Amino acid sequence: MNTLEGLITLEVAGGVAFATVVLTTFFRGVPRELEDAARIDGARSVQVLRHIILPLAGPGIAAVAVFQSVFVWNDYFAPLIVIQKPSLFTVQLAIGNFSNFYTTDESSFFAGLARAMIPPLVVFAVLQRSFIQGLTLGALRD
C-alpha cells in the first residue's frame, strides 16, 4: 500500500488476463507443423516457446505490449486507490489533482494539462500504425 510496487502488483493482476487471451489467439496462429518438427528434434516446451513461437508471434506480442502500456499509463483508478503520497503520484493522479489546487489559476491548469497530453500524442503520431493495431486488437487483428 502506498508504494509504486503495490501499484505495479495491481496493474499486473489487471493486465495479465487480457494479455493472455489475446496472446493465445496469436499463438494459435503459428502453424502446428513447426512445433511438431521441433518436438521431433527433441525440443522441450520452453525451447519451442523461445525458438518458434516468440519469433513468429512477435508482432502480436508487440501489439499487446503497446496496448498494455497505454492502459497502464492512462490508468487512474488503481493509483487513486493505492497511492496517497504526492511524491509517488503518477501522471494521471497529478492531472487529477490539478483541478483541486488550480481552481483559481486556470492558465496553470491548462499548462499542466498540455504538458501531460503532449508526450503521449507525440508518441502516437510517430508510432501511429502500431498504436491503432495494438489498441484495436481486442476487436480485430488488422
Add this chain to the structure above:
Amino acid sequence: MQAMSCGCCRCSRLLAAVLAYPLASGLLLSLRRTTGSTEGEYVGLDNYIEALFRDDIFHQAVGNTVAFTAVAIVLQTGVGLLLAILISELRRGRLPYRMMFFAPVVLSAVAVGSVWKWIYAPYFGLLANVAATVGLGDVYSSLLSSQATALWAIMGAFVWRWAGFNTVIYLAGLQSISREYYEAAMIEGAGGVRRFVHITWLLLLPYTYTVVLLTTMGTLRIFDMMWIMTQGGPAARDRDGRHIHLHDRVPLPTRRVRAIAGPYSVDPRGAVDVGLDSHAAQARERERNFGMSRLMRGDTRVQILLHGLLVCLFVIWAYPVVWTLTSSLKTNGDLYSVPWSLPDPAHFENMTRAWVQGQLGQAFLNSAYVTAVSVSLILFFAVPAAFGFARLRLPFPAVLGLAILVPLMIPSEVILVQLFVMFARSDC
C-alpha cells in the same frame, strides 16, 4: 505429448486461480454484513435483497447506467459508422483523418475528462463562449452542475473519446465487403439507401456486434471520467461506479457482480472471438478498393465535398486539444477576455510553473517506471500462460478460460475494492 504436465500448464492454472480468487472472495463477502475490515456476520442474501428492493441510490445508479449505455451505444455506433463510411469513400488521404479521430483514444480518461470539464465550464468555457457568441444560453452555469444535463454532457466527452475507435473497426469491416455486391445491386436498380440497408449494414453486423459489446463494457467501466468531471455529480445523478467508492459497506459492488457477470457470462468467448477471427492477411490488399459504392470515387466534386465535410469534423475533433494548448499559453485574464484568439504573447512560463508546481517531472518518472515494470511482468506471465492455452492439453480448458474471461467483463472497480480489502488486511 499427451497429458504433459509442465511449467506452462501450471502457470495457466495458477493464473486462472489468482484471477478468480478476488471474484470468488467478493461473492462470499457479499453474503456478510461488514465494513470491510472485519469478517462480519453471515447474513445470507440480505445484502442483495436490500440492494434490489430498498436501496434508492442503487436503483438510480442502475437506471442511469442503463440509460447512459443505451444512448452511448446508439451514438457511438452511429458516429463511428458515419465517419467510417465518409472516410472509406475517399480516393486518397484517408490517413490523417483516421489518425485524428483515433487520437483521443490514446489520451487518458483523466486528461479527456479534465479538458471537457473546462469546455463545459461557466464564464470562459468553450461552450459558454459559443452560447454567448450566438446570443443564447445561460453562460453562468455549467452543464455538469445541473441534474438534467450532467449525464448527457459527459456523453459528449465519451463520444469524442471513443468514436474514432469504432471508426477504425468499421473501416476494417467495410474493407471486407466485396464490391461485386454493390455492382449487382446497382444493376438491379437499388438506390443508395437500399444499398446501405441491404448490403453495408447487413454485412457490417458482426462488426456492429463488436462495437456494441465494447461500448457496453466501456460505459460500465467509465468511473474515472465521471469522477474527474463531476466528483459524483449533482444530486447523485451519476453512475453506479461511484457508489462503490462512497458506500460504507463493501458488499454493494459485489452485488453488482451478479447483475453484470450474469448476462456476460452467457458466452464471453464467442464475443471476443468474433473480432479476433477477422481475416487479417488480405486486409492491406483490399484497402485500395473498398467503400460503400465506390462509384463516387470517380466524381471529383463529390470527393471535394467529402473532404470538406471531413475537414469540418476534423476541426471539431481537434479543437478540444488545440484549445487546451492555446489556453495553456495565456494569462488568466486573457482566458476570459479573448477566449478565441491565439495567445499573444505566448506565456511559456506557464508551462514551467505547472511542471514545477504539479511535480510533473516526478510524476512522469513514476508513470514510466510503473508502466515499464508492469508491462514487462504482464508479458512475463502472459506469454507462458498463453502458450499453455494455445498448445497444451489442459484439464477443463473451458473452465480455465472462463475464469480468465469473466474478470475481463467486470468493471475493474469491483475487483479493486476486493483488492483494497485484501491489501488493507495484509497491512502492507
